[in-house]
Amino acid sequence: MNEMMETLSFYFSYPFVRYALIVGVLISLCASLLGVTLVLKRFSYIGDGLSHVAFGVMAVAGVLGLSDNMMLVLPVTVAAAVLMLQGGQKTKMNGDAVIAMISVTSLAVGYFLMNVFSTSSNISGDVCSTLFGSTSILTLKMKDVWLCIILAVIVLAVYVIFYNKIFAITFDENFARATGIRAGLYNFVTAVIIAVIIVLAMNLVGSLLISALVVFPALSSMQIFKNFRSVVVCSGVLSVCCALTGILLSILASTPVGATIVLADFVVFLICCLIGKILGGAKSC
Amino acid sequence: MSYIICKDVTLGYEGKAISHHVNFTVNAGDYLCVVGENGVGKSTLVKTILNLRKPLGGEIIRGDGIKEYEIGYLPQQTMVQRDFPASVWEVVLSGCLNRCGWRPFYTSGEKAICEENLVRMQIEDLKNRCYRELSGGQQQRVLLARALCAAQKILLLDEPVAGLDPRVTVEMYELIQKLNQEGITIIMVSHDIHAAVRYATHILHMDNQPLFFGKTEDYVNSSIYQSFMGKETLPEGGSRE
Numbered sequence: 190m191n192e193m194m195e196t197l198s199f200y201f202s203y204p205f206v207r208y209a210l211i212v213g214v215l216i217s218l219c220a221s222l223l224g225v226t227l228v229l230k231r232f233s234y235i236g237d238g239l240s241h242v243a244f245g246v247m248a249v250a251g252v253l254g255l256s257d258n259m260m261l262v263l264p265v266t267v268a269a270a271v272l273m274l275q276g277g278q279k280t281k282m283n284g285d286a287v288i289a290m291i292s293v294t295s296l297a298v299g300y301f302l303m304n305v306f307s308t309s310s311n312i313s314g315d316v317c318s319t320l321f322g323s324t325s326i327l328t329l330k331m332k333d334v335w336l337c338i339i340l341a342v343i344v345l346a347v348y349v350i351f352y353n354k355i356f357a358i359t360f361d362e363n364f365a366r367a368t369g370i371r372a373g374l375y376n377f378v379t380a381v382i383i384a385v386i387i388v389l390a391m392n393l394v395g396s397l398l399i400s401a402l403v404v405f406p407a408l409s410s411m412q413i414f415k416n417f418r419s420v421v422v423c424s425g426v427l428s429v430c431c432a433l434t435g436i437l438l439s440i441l442a443s444t445p446v447g448a449t450i451v452l453a454d455f456v457v458f459l460i461c462c463l464i465g466k467i468l469g470g471a472k473s474c
Numbered sequence: 475m476s477y478i479i480c481k482d483v484t485l486g487y488e489g490k491a492i493s494h495h496v497n498f499t500v501n502a503g504d505y506l507c508v509v510g511e512n513g514v515g516k517s518t519l520v521k522t523i524l525n526l527r528k529p530l531g532g533e534i535i536r537g538d539g540i541k542e543y544e545i546g547y548l549p550q551q552t553m554v555q556r557d558f559p560a561s562v563w564e565v566v567l568s569g570c571l572n573r574c575g576w577r578p579f580y581t582s583g584e585k586a587i588c589e590e591n592l593v594r595m596q597i598e599d600l601k602n603r604c605y606r607e608l609s610g611g612q613q614q615r616v617l618l619a620r621a622l623c624a625a626q627k628i629l630l631l632d633e634p635v636a637g638l639d640p641r642v643t644v645e646m647y648e649l650i651q652k653l654n655q656e657g658i659t660i661i662m663v664s665h666d667i668h669a670a671v672r673y674a675t676h677i678l679h680m681d682n683q684p685l686f687f688g689k690t691e692d693y694v695n696s697s698i699y700q701s702f703m704g705k706e707t708l709p710e711g712g713s714r715e
Contacts, residue, residue: 229558350578357568360558361549367524368572368624369543415604416561 193441200440208334209446212389213432215341217450219386220399221406221428222348225421226359226379228407234285235273236403238292239387240396242269245295248302263388269295270384274376337389344382351375356417394447402428405454412458412465431457476501476537477628477659478523484531485515485522491530492518498678498687502627505651505660507670510680516663519680520632523661543572546621546629550636551613560605562616566592569623584623591619595649611642618649628659635666647673667702 410423435450478500485493493515521527570584595615635643677693679686
């Protein structure tokens with residue numbers, strides 16, 4: 190135990206570890222809040238789809254030799270998010286099919302470009318680290334941390350201000366529209382926020398594991414709580430706890446960061462299932 | 475002036491017309507029931523009245539102080555709602571959202587309105603219960619309370635008794651009738667032609683064009699009703715009149 194604390198305080202003396210913790214907590218908090226809405230609206234897989242888009246765009250940025258690939262990745266991902274959330278309802282294809290299609294296409298494009306126009310000697314290493322999250326969370330610079338903090342504050346503020354609207358639209362979009370709520374606008378805002386979070390989260394867990402950040406906290410808290418506010422609050426808390434535990438464990442045991450966080454989320458989900466079963470029909474509002 | 479005037483409206487979506495020459499008016503205090511078989515544009519009519527969809531032709535005029543979004547709507551249940559973790563209070567309160575405008579939170583006045591409508595629907599003791607754990611009839615009451623929070627003068631009910639058992643169905647119809655007697659105008663879309671002639675003051679019978687619009691008394695005597703009931707194989711089909 191003592192030894193563990195020593196190791197931890199040793200690591201904490203490095204700023205990059207502190208940065209990683211801050212960024213990890215913020216991203217997982219934002220992802221979990223929106224996750225509740227996405228899971229309830231049957232868009233659980235949008236995180237996956239969007240992250241594949243971001244992967245594809247990153248490859249393009251790499252080929253074009255852009256130094257700051259955020260400038261390209263963020264707008265394109267936002268556009269894809271809007272397309273997936275809104276276009277899916279109107280066309281003849283179902284939302285899930287649209288997501289699947291866009292997601293595999295961009296994955297293919299990304300891998301294709303990385304292979305053909307590669308500048309690095311270790312392609313599979315590059316691909317692997319983009320897909321499964323890399324040590325890039327541990328190489329964050331001050332600039333990235335600030336960017337992340339600012340975006341997270343904006344996301345949280347928007348979420349709190351629009352909380353009631355988000356609830357109404359998630360629960361019953363037609364009713365909301367019929368009573369004059371501008372559902373289109375709020376859907377658009379949600380899509381933009383989701384895209385931003387996904388792009389940020391790619392650093393943390395990589396594009397294949399992003400869905401976990403979005404889906405697990407929401408699912409876990411829905412096992413226990415039965416009103417919307419408690420579910421949202423609980424999933425935020427769970428998500429932050431899992432991210433902290435995951436990052437600390439990965440430092441102590443030198444395991445991959447992303448995978449450790451996701452496994453922590455999964456364990457918490459199992460525990461919540463159990464609690465939900467024990468509470469059973471008992472009222473827990 | 476009438477609440478809603480529908481003038482030679484063509485209903486349809488994506489440019490395809492399903493129903494032509496729809497004409498009817500709804501006045502304050504009316505109880506209009508829209509009947510007709512599946513696929514004749516009843517739900518499209520609902521969406522058009524609610525302004526969720528533009529009519530392909532003709533026009534819908536709202537009068538007498540009914541603004542664009544002042545129609546309380548009781549939608550059919552969706553898949554999403556079946557496992558949605560929300561308390562009754564949260565659901566009913568969301569009916570007040572159109573009063574908020576850009577204001578992010580509810581005022582105590584809005585909460586009072588919400589409270590009042592819970593009492594009106596006799597569900598104040600369910601306030602903290604989870605919506606998805608309620609029975610079908612209770613859920614409909616919750617959604618009615620929400621609709622009443624959104625609008626005070628006119629309600630539009632889309633198949634309000636779908637999936638309810640017979641006893642609860644009767645209770646639901648009586649509740650709606652009570653609201654109507656309290657002065658709320660009702661537009662109800664229904665399959666249940668027996669209940670329609672029993673409770674409604676006006677009937678709109680739709681096919682690819684409206685077969686009938688008028689008072690219920692006249693409808694019962696019309697040839698359309700007679701032939702429609704003749705088609706029915708239900709044993710109590712003719713005995714209601």
